[in-house]
Amino acid sequence: MRLDPIDERIAARRAEIIAGLRAAAPDCRVIDSDDALSAYDSDALSIVRQKPLCAVLPGDTAEVAAVLAYCHREGVNVVPRGAGTSLSGGSTPRGDAILLGLSRLNRILDIDIANRCIVTQPGVTNLSLTRAVEGQGFFYAPDPSSQSACSIGGNVAENSGGLHCLKYGLTTNNILGVECVLVDGTVMRLGGKHLDPGGLDLLGVLTGSEGMMAIVTEVTVRIVPRPPVQRALLMLFASIEAAGQCVADVIAGGITPAAMELMDRASVAAIEAHCAPGYGDAAAVLIAELDGTRAEVDAMALRMTAIATGAGALSVRESRDEAERQKLWLGRKIAFAAIGRKARDMICMDGTIPRKRLPAVLAEINRMAAHYRLGVANVFHAGDGNLHPLILFDAMKDDELARAEAFGADILKLCVAEGGVLSGEHGIGLEKRDLMPVMFSESGLMQQQRLRCAFDAEARLNPGKVFPELHACAELGRVHVREGRFRFPHLPRM
Amino acid sequence: MERFLPERAEKAAEMVAAALHQNLPLALAGAGTKAALGRPVVADAMLSSARMNRILLHEPEELVLTVEAGALLSEVNELLAKRRQMLAFEPHEMAPLLGTSGEATLGGIVAASCHGSRRFRAGGVRDHLLGFKAVNGFGEIIEGGGRVMKNVSGFDVSKLVAGSFGTLCFLTELTFRVWPVAEAEETLAISGLPDRKALEILRGIAGEPMDASGLAHLTSGASSGLSHVPDLGSGPLTLIRLEGAREAVSENAAALLLRFKALAPRRLGREVSARLWGAISALEPFAILAGAVWRLSAPPGAMQAAVSAIGPLAAIYDGAGGFCSLLVEEGLDGEAELIHETMKVHGGHATLLRANETLRGRINVFPPLESPNLMLTKRVKAAFDPRGIFNPGRMYEGV
Ligand SMILES: Cc1cc2nc3c(=O)[nH]c(=O)nc-3n(C[C@H](O)[C@H](O)[C@H](O)COP(=O)(O)OP(=O)(O)OC[C@H]3O[C@@H](n4cnc5c(N)ncnc54)[C@H](O)[C@@H]3O)c2cc1C
Numbered sequence: 072m073r074l075d076p077i078d079e080r081i082a083a084r085r086a087e088i089i090a091g092l093r094a095a096a097p098d099c100r101v102i103d104s105d106d107a108l109s110a111y112d113s114d115a116l117s118i119v120r121q122k123p124l125c126a127v128l129p130g131d132t133a134e135v136a137a138v139l140a141y142c143h144r145e146g147v148n149v150v151p152r153g154a155g156t157s158l159s160g161g162s163t164p165r166g167d168a169i170l171l172g173l174s175r176l177n178r179i180l181d182i183d184i185a186n187r188c189i190v191t192q193p194g195v196t197n198l199s200l201t202r203a204v205e206g207q208g209f210f211y212a213p214d215p216s217s218q219s220a221c222s223i224g225g226n227v228a229e230n231s232g233g234l235h236c237l238k239y240g241l242t243t244n245n246i247l248g249v250e251c252v253l254v255d256g257t258v259m260r261l262g263g264k265h266l267d268p269g270g271l272d273l274l275g276v277l278t279g280s281e282g283m284m285a286i287v288t289e290v291t292v293r294i295v296p297r298p299p300v301q302r303a304l305l306m307l308f309a310s311i312e313a314a315g316q317c318v319a320d321v322i323a324g325g326i327t328p329a330a331m332e333l334m335d336r337a338s339v340a341a342i343e344a345h346c347a348p349g350y351g352d353a354a355a356v357l358i359a360e361l362d363g364t365r366a367e368v369d370a371m372a373l374r375m376t377a378i379a380t381g382a383g384a385l386s387v388r389e390s391r392d393e394a395e396r397q398k399l400w401l402g403r404k405i406a407f408a409a410i411g412r413k414a415r416d417m418i419c420m421d422g423t424i425p426r427k428r429l430p431a432v433l434a435e436i437n438r439m440a441a442h443y444r445l446g447v448a449n450v451f452h453a454g455d456g457n458l459h460p461l462i463l464f465d466a467m468k469d470d471e472l473a474r475a476e477a478f479g480a481d482i483l484k485l486c487v488a489e490g491g492v493l494s495g496e497h498g499i500g501l502e503k504r505d506l507m508p509v510m511f512s513e514s515g516l517m518q519q520q521r522l523r524c525a526f527d528a529e530a531r532l533n534p535g536k537v538f539p540e541l542h543a544c545a546e547l548g549r550v551h552v553r554e555g556r557f558r559f560p561h562l563p564r565m
Numbered sequence: 566m567e568r569f570l571p572e573r574a575e576k577a578a579e580m581v582a583a584a585l586h587q588n589l590p591l592a593l594a595g596a597g598t599k600a601a602l603g604r605p606v607v608a609d610a611m612l613s614s615a616r617m618n619r620i621l622l623h624e625p626e627e628l629v630l631t632v633e634a635g636a637l638l639s640e641v642n643e644l645l646a647k648r649r650q651m652l653a654f655e656p657h658e659m660a661p662l663l664g665t666s667g668e669a670t671l672g673g674i675v676a677a678s679c680h681g682s683r684r685f686r687a688g689g690v691r692d693h694l695l696g697f698k699a700v701n702g703f704g705e706i707i708e709g710g711g712r713v714m715k716n717v718s719g720f721d722v723s724k725l726v727a728g729s730f731g732t733l734c735f736l737t738e739l740t741f742r743v744w745p746v747a748e749a750e751e752t753l754a755i756s757g758l759p760d761r762k763a764l765e766i767l768r769g770i771a772g773e774p775m776d777a778s779g780l781a782h783l784t785s786g787a788s789s790g791l792s793h794v795p796d797l798g799s800g801p802l803t804l805i806r807l808e809g810a811r812e813a814v815s816e817n818a819a820a821l822l823l824r825f826k827a828l829a830p831r832r833l834g835r836e837v838s839a840r841l842w843g844a845i846s847a848l849e850p851f852a853i854l855a856g857a858v859w860r861l862s863a864p865p866g867a868m869q870a871a872v873s874a875i876g877p878l879a880a881i882y883d884g885a886g887g888f889c890s891l892l893v894e895e896g897l898d899g900e901a902e903l904i905h906e907t908m909k910v911h912g913g914h915a916t917l918l919r920a921n922e923t924l925r926g927r928i929n930v931f932p933p934l935e936s937p938n939l940m941l942t943k944r945v946k947a948a949f950d951p952r953g954i955f956n957p958g959r960m961y962e963g964v
Contacts, residue, residue, distance in 0.1 A: 185866040187772060209772075230717045243721065244692050259937040264864035266685060266887050267678070267728075269914035269932035270960065271942050275691055275724025279717050296774040323626040325649070325745030364775060367813035374810075423713040425627050455715040495715040503718075510718055514705035518949070519720045525944035537719065550703055550951055552586050557579040559569070559587055559610055 072160070072476055072502055074121055075535045077167035081147060082124065088147055089125050092169070095141035100128040100175070111170050114152070115217075116160040116502055118416070118466065123150065123164035128172045132250065132258060132288040138171060139286065140256030148534050149254075151282040153193065153225030156217045158419055159500030161229060161281050161536060168534070173224050176288060179203055186264050188247055190291045193224025197231075200292060209294040212239035215496070216404060224287045230279030232496040234330040234360075234403075237454035239295065241496070243278040250289035251277065254527040264291055276522065281498050282533040284526040298362035301329070302372060303390040303399045306379045307353035311335060314355035315429040317382035318453045321359070322426065324378055326371055328359040331454030332403050335433070338410060338448040338461075345409035348402030353385055357453065358399055403450070407461065410448045414463035416472075420479050422486030423495035426456040432489055436460055436482055443478040445471070457495035458486065484509050499537045507539055521547045566592065566609065570616040574698060574706050574737040580612055581735065581954075582704035590957050593731035595635055595670030598660040599677045602918065603730050603959045605926045612735055614672045621738070625650060629695070629712055630743050634672030634736040641671060645743055653744035654689050655681025657847040662858065663919055672736040678728030681846025682779040682806070685771070685884030691727040693741050699726065699734035702950025712740045725945070731956040732964055733949035747808035751818050752779070752838035753830045756798040760784065763803040764869045764886045766825075770805060771865065771885035775817040779806030779842050779883075783850065786879025786892065790850025794841050796833060806842060845881060848890050848918075854879070857895040857920040859904055862888055863913025871911035875904055895920055901928035908932070931960050 081088075089103050102108060103125040113120040124147075129135045142149050148168030155162050164170045176192035179199065183189070184207055189200055197218040200211040214233035215221055221231070227249065232241045239245070248262030261277060262268040268275075277284050308314040314333055321328065334342070334356045343350060350356045357379075361371045376387045390396035402409075411417045424432050433449060440447040446463035460482055464475040483493050483503060487510050493503050507516060516538065523530070524544035534541075571577040584591050592608040594600060596615055614635035622631040625648040632641060638656055645651050656674045660666055669679070675697070680689040687693075696710030709722030726733060758766070760782065767780040781804045783791070788802035805821060807814045822830055833841065844850070851858050856878055863871055865886040872880050877891035893900055901917065901924075908915045914932035917925065934942060939961065946953070946964045953963065 183864075183866075184772070185768065186864040188864075208774075230721065232715055232717075236715065240688065240692065241715065241717075243724065244688055253937070253941070257937045259935065259941070261938070263912050265862045265913045266884070267689065267862050269862065269916070270934055270938070271732075271945060271964075272678075272691055272724045272728055273938070273941060273945065275727075276721055276945075278724070279721045296772055298774045319626045322628060323745075325748065327745075363809075364813055364816065366816040367776075367810050370810035370812040423711075423715045425624070425629070425713060427624075427626060452715070456713055457715045491713050492711040492716045493718040495713075496717055498717050499719060507719060510711075512706070512708060514701075514703075515708045516719075518701060518705070518707040518709075519722065521948040522720055522722065522725075522945065525941065525948040548947070548951055550585060553582055553704075554586055555579045555582045557576075557583045559567075559580075559583055559589060 072119060074119060074163065074165060074501070077165055081167040085124055088145065091141055091145060092127060092138060096129065096134045096137040098130060099134045099138060102126040102128070111164060114155040114157040114160060114162040116158055116163060116500070118472065119160055119163050119501060121164055121166050123168060123170035124166065126170040126172055128175050130175050132252065135252045135286055135288055136256040136258055139252055139254055142169065142531060143255045148531050150533055151228070151286055153222030154196070154220050156221045156225065157229065157498065157500060159494065159498040159502040161498050161500035163501050165535065171286065173222065180289070183264065184209070187294050188264050188291050189294060190289065191223055193287045193290060194222050197221050197223055197226055204294050205297065208297050210297050211292055212245055212295050213242050216407070223290050223292065227278055227287050227290055228280065228282045229498045234332065234452065237331060237452070238327050238329045243275060245293050246278065246290060247293055248291040249274060249277065249287050251285035251287050253285050254532050262291065281500060281537055283523055283537060284532065300365045300368045301360060301362045301396060302368050303396045304359045304361065304372060304375060305350065305388045305399055306357040307351055307385040308355040308357065308383065309353065309385055311355045311433050312430040313383040314357045317357060317379050317384065318429070319427050320378045320382055321375060322454065324374065326375060328454060329362045330360040332358045333451040333453035334403070334406065335449040338406055338450050341409045341413055341448060342402045342406055345412065346401060346405055348398050350402060358403055406450045410461050414446060415465040415467065418462045418475055418479055420458065420460045420462065420482050421494050421497040422483050422491055423455065423457045424486050424489045424491035428489045429453065429456065432458070432485060435485055439478055439481055443474045445475055445478055452495070456491065480506060501536055504537055505539045507537070517547055524548065566611050568611045568613050570613050572616050574700060577612065577735055577737060578700045578704050578706050581700050581702070584954050585704055585952060590954050593735050593956050595673035596667040598658065598665045598667045598669050599663065599673050601663045601665055602677055603925070604930050605922050606956050606959050608957070614670060614737065617737060620644060628743050629740065631712065631738065631740045632671050633738055635670045638669045638671060638674060649746045650743045651746050652693065652741060653683055653687040654693050655683045655846045657681055657843065659847065661852040662848050671739055675727050675736060675739055676729060676731050682781060682842050682883050685887050686778045687744070691724050694723045694727050694739060695742055696740040697723055697726055697736055698738035699736045701734045702952060702955055707734065710740070714742055730959045732946055732959050733955065735955065749811040749814040750806065750808045750835045750838050751814050752833040752841060753805040753818060753821055754797060754833055755803040755825060755828045755830045757800045758803050758828065760801065761869055763801065764882060766803065767885040768865050776807065776809045776813070777805055778808045779804060780885040781845055782882040784880045787850045787881045790853055791841070791844060794844065795837060796831060804841070806838060845883065848881060850879070850881065851890065851892050854892055855895070856892045857924065858918040859891045859893065859915050860888065860918050861891065861908055861913060861915045863908060863911050867911040867913065871907055871913065874907045890918070895924065898928055905929055905933055934961070
């Protein structure tokens with residue numbers, strides 16, 4: 072995992088570019104001191120660091136547009152940044168690019184209960200959206216574990232998920248519209264306060280485009296009525312296989328819990344040592360959340376207990392009150408931090424597999440861990456097959472970083488081989504960029520890049536992310552007409 | 566028009582290459598049931614997926630289904646029903662409404678983004694299409710997405726393909742997530758409510774945490790087309806569908822009955838309910854009536870005002886007012902501009918679902934786009950189909 076060599080011609084123009092930006096957007100904050108830029112030299116993938124040319128913090132859409140128009144005219148690269156919590160290096164800065172920070176666009180613009188939506192600027196944190204409407208009995212459903220820090224703009228760019236996306240969907244299923252600025256400074260709207268944007272679904276493809284298609288300057292999110300009852304179910308199993316079978320049976324049985332999380336023994340041990348949620352000792356701990364009306368939750372809890380028992384659960388326990396529910400979830404929520412304390416460094420992988428492959432994939436991951444001589448702990452969003460193996464290492468020790476990266480790549484290749492994908496929620500970014508050919512054919516990858524060309528013909532927005540190789544748009548757009556065996560008979564050439 | 570029916574994606578790719586070589590525009594189709602949807606396409610040949618009709622994979626425990634694009638909806642529904650599963654976005658036949666013949670294919674359903682009443686709750690085609698394979702306008706076989714629900718690997722091209730009306734690529738294979746059929750289903754029907762009052766009630770319920778999966782209101786002009794469904798009464802008809810665990814559905818139904826006691830609600834059991842919502846999704850009441858049909862999307866709170874400004878012959882509100890289908894007199898060009906303009910003012914948009922070919926050639930079938938959006942749409946089209954050989958002009962001029 073490394074940054075490409077930077078374009079020295081751009082880096083050499085640093086002073087001129089900073090002055091140019093200040094002239095183009097006089098009210099925009101431009102940070103250029105070396106000290107201050109240290110705060111902006113990486114995102115949450117902190118093993119890759121580089122200071123940007125400068126950091127630019129616009130205060131409104133017009134300033135975003137002015138900055139982009141300047142960069143477009145002057146051939147300067149732009150790396151967008153929300154809160155910088157990307158785990159895949161989505162917002163890793165570059166020395167030949169300005170870092171465009173959206174954190175000052177931090178106001179909620181409109182809370183529209185009648186139409187069940189919120190209009191917000193992109194720098195607002197995910198959690199603030201729920202906070203803004205919970206008094207009226209609503210919430211914003213996608214809830215990444217980073218929700219108190221990450222921005223809604225970053226969520227749109229990454230199509231982020233969370234514990235509850237099993238029932239409520241990812242970001243893309245929960246937004247209605249955006250205002251965005253194209254690379255040349257053109258401001259446009261996609262969607263609105265209604266479902267289905269009309270015409271081609273450009274909103275759908277912008278969501279999850281990792282800052283490579285446009286800068287999101289406003290988002291309209293759907294809000295959902297908060298279910299009156301939430302209950303957690305704690306299930307212990309003697310093996311991952313049994314827990315995996317339970318997950319499959321629950322889903323196939325027509326139950327959609329709000330969340331369903333699985334932890335292996337290594338994870339549970341680390342969590343117990345950290346905050347003692349009282350999971351008990353078992354090879355696999357499964358926590359499910361049921362939500363809805365009381366009748367619904369009672370009914371589902373009954374069915375789920377039966378299924379778990381049938382799958383060989385050692386014990387099944389329902390949370391009796393809100394405090395107990397919170398306590399059960401706390402352990403899961405601090406899992407990364409708890410496991411992270413066991414090693415100097417940690418990387419969090421993020422593949423998705425078909426649910427039923429879970430036991431086999433886990434066994435293989437543990438085998439790989441032995442091969443690479445590294446520790447690994449596993450937490451899964453089991454309900455949707457999203458794995459988060461946490462690889463533990465010490466970057467200061469001999470070749471541990473290289474081994475950890477190779478281990479991580481092997482895990483993701485395994486996910487793809489099992490019918491899954493490279494990333495379930497963290498995005499490709501810099502981290503998984505070079506693995507894209509494992510999942511996509513050459514033409515499939517080219518098609519994605521052509522799509523990017525439609526938005527950004529010079530690849531100025533977040534260059535070097537997602538795609539392993541840079542192709543010029545002119546080359547990508549060329550049609551190679553070949554004379555094949557097939558011809559349309561009777562039809563003249565026009 | 567000559568029809569070409571490849572049986573494999575490779576063959577389809579060869580045909581597209583030949584079309585590129587001969588500079589031939591192609592009409593793309595499944596079974597052609599939606600040929601009368603969109604702007605008229607002028608093409609010499611048709612590329613159809615009708616012979617690519619196999620169901621490739623159904624893993625009930627994974628909730629996943631992969632089919633070739635020409636697979637018939639009826640066959641897929643039958644297969645899923647055996648395992649008590651379904652495509653939750655309620656795809657349906659459109660031939661009766663559009664006056665075409667044949668049975669819908671999944672490819673056509675995806676391309677036309679054909680979804681029904683559960684859309685507002687469960688999502689539409691875009692939300693259930695996990696991945697696809699297709700031939701692009703370069704003659705290459707491309708793929709997008711995957712077969713798992715949670716996937717952010719690369720751009721989400723599936724979203725773009727859903728609802729692209731064959732203007733971007735020729736779909737060959739589709740992977741969907743499927744849902745279990747709810748354990749219980751019941752519908753409450755209330756007759757005689759004025760539109761405004763009915764929509765207020767439906768919006769209120771949409772904001773409550775009971776799993777209402779259908780919230781519709783039909784004006785009398787529309788409800789009269791449902792006379793074949795028993796127990797509906799006459800006049801404007803307001804419908805609330807509940808789905809979920811048995812205990813939850815009966816509890817919620819009981820609560821609603823009590824709340825709306827004064828309005829004399831009736832309970833419709835599973836069978837009638839299923840027939841009824843099938844008919845609503847497919848806009849059956851409009852199939853037997855003459856006139857142009859529009860589909861509107863708007864903020865739910867604004868829909869009723871928008872519709873009354875348009876003044877249709879009949880209206881079917883769905884999704885608690887987030888959607889509405891209108892029947893209007895056909896043949897009035899000015900009507901189209903009025904509808905588009907009205908929807909814009911109310912923060913939504915309109916798409917023409919049914920009208921004669923002359924009209925569809927003259928007016929904006931799809932929502933008119935602001936200039937930057939149109940330019941971007943054209944660039945996106947060119948990124949898939951640079952020579953413009955797929956369904957030229959089906960959505961917009963040049964797209
Ligand atoms: C402890 C921890 C837990 C996490 N848990 C989860 C989880 O449960 N689920 C999950 O999905 N993710 C999770 N993440 C990952 C991360 O929080 C998400 O990807 C989040 O959406 C990133 O938001 P951000 O504001 O920090 O974006 P950044 O990291 O700043 O940027 C992310 C990407 O978005 C682009 N971008 C940011 N803002 C904009 C904008 N306004 N317009 C255009 N492009 C923009 C950037 O260029 C970059 O490509 C976790 C991260 C951490 C550190």
